[in-house]
Amino acid sequence: MTAHAVLEAGLFSPTEGKLVQECAKGLVPISVEAAGDERRLTFELPPAEHRLLTGEEIDELNAILGHKVLADPAPAVVDVGAVWIAAEISDVDSLLGIAPDLASCADFERRLGAIGVCLYAVSDTGIETRSFPTSTGVNEDPVCGSGNGCVASFRLKASQIGQGDSYIARQGRMTGRDGFVSIRIDSDHGVFVGGACITTMDGTLKS
Structure with a gap:
């Protein structure tokens, strides 16, 4: 998350545990809290x-994935500033086994005005997600906040979740990671996306 990098670099300090970040959809409030040795x-x-x-x-999406997505809820393009194609897969094992045609996926995303395809399957502990932003040059995003946010909005619109619900999305196992993203729906049906970040690389880029 960009906010984590900004805070780590000391470029900005939260005011009363909050900061505001601007994106294509406008201003996004972010809460910052300590969680042991981590920052949430x-x-x-x-x-x-x-x-x-x-x-x-x-x-076309089914052909690209080599696997059928569920027809109900119907797959959709979800725009939250970042634009994702969201769809549900029948089960976690099938989701983890998907190996999309990356070139075709990138072309599909561009034609639909999206940055990627985000798939999910319901698990015993919440959901498992996989994000393929192939049109950006990244084959698979290990842990994606905007993708999981789009999936949460997609599930909310499909009445799979509702007011006051929360769950954990697991992501990254097929890229050698094991990430967890928390999702919460508030009393006004607002979608909140959270998680803890760590810095794995620190340095300076010179032109």
Whole structure:
């Protein structure tokens, strides 16, 4: 998360445990709290816009993934500033086994005006997610806040979750990571996305 890097570099200090970050959707408030030796950041997802995929687009997505997504809830393009194609897979094992055609996936994302495809499957402890932002040059994002936020908005619109609900999204196992993202729906149906970050690389880039 960009906010973590900014705080680690000492470029900004939170005011009363909060900071505000600007994105394509406007200003995003972020809460900052200590969690033992870690720093926990939580942001409120900007209001989302949804567009259902057409039948032809769903067929193309299935071909790209080599696996069928669920038809209910219908896959959708979800715009929260970052734009993701969200879809549900029948089970976690099937989700983990998906190996998309990366070149075709990148072309598909560009044509739909999205930065990636974010898939999920319901698990015993919440959900498992995988994010493929192939059009950005990244084959798979190990842990993605905006992707999980889009999935949460998608699930909220499909009435899979509702007011006051919360869950944990696990992500990154197929990239050698094991990340966890917390999702919470407040009393006004706002979506909050949070998690703890660590710094794995620190240095200076010179042109």
